Amino acid sequence: MNGGDRFGIGWRPELAAAIFTHLDRIDVVEVIADDYFRAAPKQVRAIRMLARQLPVTLHGVGLGLATTCALDTERLDSMARLADAVCPESWSEHLAFVRAGGIEIGHLAAPPRNEATLEAARRNASTAAARVGLAPQLENVATFFDPPGSTVGEPEWLQSLFAGTPAGLLLDLHNVYTNSVNLGYDAMAFLRRLPLDRVQLVHIAGGRMIGEKLLDDHLHDVPDVVYELLRETAALTPQPLTVILERDGRYPQIPELLKQLDWARRAVEEGRSRIAA
Amino acid sequence: MTTPGFEAFLALIYTDREARRRFLADPLGEAARAGLTLDEAHALAGVDREGLKLAARSFERKRAGKHSLHK
Numbered sequence: 391m392n393g394g395d396r397f398g399i400g401w402r403p404e405l406a407a408a409i410f411t412h413l414d415r416i417d418v419v420e421v422i423a424d425d426y427f428r429a430a431p432k433q434v435r436a437i438r439m440l441a442r443q444l445p446v447t448l449h450g451v452g453l454g455l456a457t458t459c460a461l462d463t464e465r466l467d468s469m470a471r472l473a474d475a476v477c478p479e480s481w482s483e484h485l486a487f488v489r490a491g492g493i494e495i496g497h498l499a500a501p502p503r504n505e506a507t508l509e510a511a512r513r514n515a516s517t518a519a520a521r522v523g524l525a526p527q528l529e530n531v532a533t534f535f536d537p538p539g540s541t542v543g544e545p546e547w548l549q550s551l552f553a554g555t556p557a558g559l560l561l562d563l564h565n566v567y568t569n570s571v572n573l574g575y576d577a578m579a580f581l582r583r584l585p586l587d588r589v590q591l592v593h594i595a596g597g598r599m600i601g602e603k604l605l606d607d608h609l610h611d612v613p614d615v616v617y618e619l620l621r622e623t624a625a626l627t628p629q630p631l632t633v634i635l636e637r638d639g640r641y642p643q644i645p646e647l648l649k650q651l652d653w654a655r656r657a658v659e660e661g662r663s664r665i666a667a
Numbered sequence: 668m669t670t671p672g673f674e675a676f677l678a679l680i681y682t683d684r685e686a687r688r689r690f691l692a693d694p695l696g697e698a699a700r701a702g703l704t705l706d707e708a709h710a711l712a713g714v715d716r717e718g719l720k721l722a723a724r725s726f727e728r729k730r731a732g733k734h735s736l737h738k
Contacts, residue, residue, distance in 0.1 A: 459671045491675025493682055495732030499722070502677075502710075506670065534725070535718025538674060538710045571720065603721055 392496060394630025395658050397651045400449075400637060401440070403451035408644035411519070413444060415648050420634045423448040423481065426469035438476050442555055445488065447527075448473060448481040453513040454465075454488035455528060462489070463521075470522045482527035482560045482591060483518065485511060485551075498531045502539030503547035515557045527591050528552075529560035530584075532606035534570040544569070552585040557626035562593040562620040564606055564636075571604040581619055586627050594620060595636040608638035612650050617657040624661025631658060676701050676711070681723050682730075691716060 398418030419440065426434055439444055441500055450469055453462060473481055486498035492644060501507045511528075519525040530548065542550075552559055561584065570577035594617075596610035612635065624631060633654050635647060676698065680687045690697045690711070698708035 457674060459674055487674055487678075488680040490671060493675065494679040494730070495678050495681050495726050497726045499677065499681060499726070502673070532717075534722045537713035538714045539707065540710075542721065600721060601717075603718065605721075605725065 395655075395662075396445070396630070396632045397635075397655055397658075398445075398632065399635045399651065400636070401446075404641050405637075405644070405647070408647075412644060412648060415651065416634055418445040418479075418634070420445065420447045420449050420476075420636075421476075422442060423450045423469055423472055424452045424465075426437040426472055427465070430565070433604065434472065434475050437444070441476050441478060446476060446478045448476065450480045450481065450483040450526075451484045451498070452516070453517060454486045454498065455483050455526070456485040456507050456511040457487035457490065457514065458506050459487070459490045460652075461514055461517060461540075466518060466521050469518075473524065473620050474523050480527055480558075480591065481522060481524060482529055484529045484547075486531045500531050500533035500537045502537045503544060504539060504541040506549055508547060511551055512554045515555045519557065524554075525557045527558040527560040528555075529562050529593070530541065530565050531562070532565040532572075534572050534603050534605075536573055545580060549583075549585050552588045557588075557593040558590045559588040560591040560593065561586075561589045562586060562595070563616045563623065564593065564595040564597060564612070566619060567613070567615055568597060568604045568606045575663075577619060578622060581622055582626065586623065587629070589623065589627055590629065590632060592623060592631055592633045593622065593636050594650075608636050608642045611642075611646075617653055620654060621657040621661040625664040626661075628632060628665060633658065670707075672701070673703060673707050676703060676707075680719070681726055684723075687719070687723060691719075 396417035398416055401419040401421045421437055453465055484498050487501050488495050567577050594612045595608045596612050597604050598610055599604045635650055680690045687730045694712035698711050
């Protein structure tokens with residue numbers, strides 16, 4: 391294993407006590423930033439105190455940086471203020487659009503992959519980095535269908551994007567798997583075409599099938615295929631990785647989540663051993 | 668191809684049941700009435716209809732949920 395590899399979990403109120411009890415097995419936590427944009431000062435102070443005990447990364451879910459529409463500058467300023475208060479080691483947002491024409495979609499919609507959104511995502515990442523004072527980690531998103539208006543594949547779009555921005559790629563492996571199921575391609579082959587040299591953060595999670603489509607709901611255990619993708623990612627990336635387990639509900643007991651973190655450690659260790667071999 | 672108007676049209680059919688029903692019944696016509704280009708209209712007409720419906724349901728549940736933007 392690379393000595394810098396770390397393994398953590400998404401900070402959720404339902405898991406807070408258990409996380410504090412098991413800090414010996416949790417290297418880092420990821421905090422949903424948007425939950426604290428309008429929080430009371432004492433709640434923000436609590437996250438700042440948390441960040442003094444172990445590394446914290448802030449995860450934005452409401453900006454949507456892959457849009458040709460104007461960014462929500464109020465939300466971006468909220469992220470900047472929170473980052474200033476908490477001093478996280480990194481922050482992230484999604485390569486999605488979440489609003490347009492005055493309509494709030496309410497979740498992360500995959501952007502049409504073309505020159506216009508490519509240029510817009512680069513510009514938005516630059517704007518976000520300047521406002522927050524730290525380049526964001528940009529996450530690939532899940533989708534049920536190929537976004538209309540796409541002229542290139544996701545690997546090509548991501549390659550072009552990261553060639554033109556200092557931002558890192560937050561690689562969500564369950565999103566890779568989800569899209570491979572929903573769009574009908576080989577996840578492992580897809581993974582190998584991504585700009586893996588830009589990956590520092592990795593998400594793992596689980597979902598469920600709805601008919602022939604896979605929903606990335608974060609309510610289920612991490613499937614084996616995601617550990618296989620993690621193993622391959624570790625084999626292809628010499629740089630240290632921080633792997634975050636995302637769970638948004640139907641929480642199992644903490645030993646079960648820690649077990650999934652252990653499996654992630656093992657997958658990374660096995661991938662690293664392939665580099666060494 | 669993508670413009671703010673194109674994204675706005677996507678946002679509309681992702682969130683508005685009636686707009687989505689009209690679009691699925693006449694994709695090219697609805698795109699034209701929204702002022703989109705012919706290229707944009709044809710791109711929309713080829714959308715995975717089942718995927719669109721599933722996504723719209725998922726977005727609706729997220730909007731209704733407490734942690735609406737958690738992914």
